Amino acid sequence: MNKQQVRHAFEEHLSALTFSQENQRQVFAAVKRENARKKLSLSLVLAIALTMAASGALAASAVTAYYEKVGFVNNPAYDKWSIWVGSDSFLSELDRIDALVDHLSDGLYEENAIMDTAAKANPAVNASEKKALRTALYSFWKVADPDFFDLDTFDPSHYQASVVYEEGGAGTWHVRLNPAKGAGRPYYYAEVSATNNQLIRIHKLSKDGTRTLKIIYFGVVEMDHDDFTAMGQFG
């Protein structure tokens, strides 16, 4: 056995594996996000330092206002951690998400692939399904994988959304974003509580969409039109 033989054997059998332009784009998107997060953290440290320097109710209310502005709210109900992601342009981003919901709703279908229970017979999209889809999209956007779901680059025509209602207990919506075949994009699906429209889990699926590779978020995401609170653990 020599180096040339080994190299040749590996090149031959791994030739299909490349680092594509899409991979590069995702790396740049990730570092862009990371830089933005760093700036936010820096702002927070500054705000806390200013608050410590100040005193009394005025300072407390000032920091609360600041937290609300930059979008960070501690929630004592959850002992792990809590983070509220937001920005000055938050509302306009929500509007853009809603536009995506409308777009994806056109092609929304129900499927029976995820659970044992039968899918609903009526394929018409109703308000609950749209609401579940909206929660899932918000969650993909802010919680799951910002590189996958970048509002600037996400093209809804490359995906098809599907929604399944799971009977029993409180009931759960299973929402999947299925990428166009051959796009090399990941599948994700979200479990959304049907009773209070909270996100429960986000799964990242294998490239063929048949098995969970990892649960990348486990927790609760509460959703209102002008509020977004995520509490839980990333996988």
Added chain:
Amino acid sequence: MDAALTASAVRDMQLKHLMDTYGSQIVKVCYTYLKDAGLAEDAAQDTFVKAYRHLGPAWNVAHEKAWLMRIAINTCKDYLKTSWFRQVNRRITPDDLVNQAAQDPSEERILFDDVLHLPLKYREMIILYYYQDLRVSDIEQILGIARSTIYARLDKARQKLRLTLEGGYRDE
């Protein structure tokens, strides 16, 4: 402000250079650790995101490839340690490669398959020394192990491959 923009632009250029030059090699090495093409792509992306944190006008690494390999291998080992990875019932090679193996029982195919079946500590020796053509001094840096250990593992890996190539047992 201009200086900040310049530093950022430099980092972007450095990152682009690293991805263009080593991207595919990194994916392939990650595959030999994770045995899953999708995860290998994820790990390669993570590798470059981690590398980016060190880039900038002052960044100066003598052996870029060895440096990136070290980050990639550590990233893969982190993946391997996670509980979700251990719980997933994965095959040694993806379906398509298994099917390909059935149709392609060439010596090279057998060698490729046998290397991927080696225990990790021997497999990575073959990958880094033979496939990636790295020097022993680079492997020392990448894996943080002594030169004598590298030689011993290389010997052992070669022995195991000879055994499997001659139709002996497969030690997993």
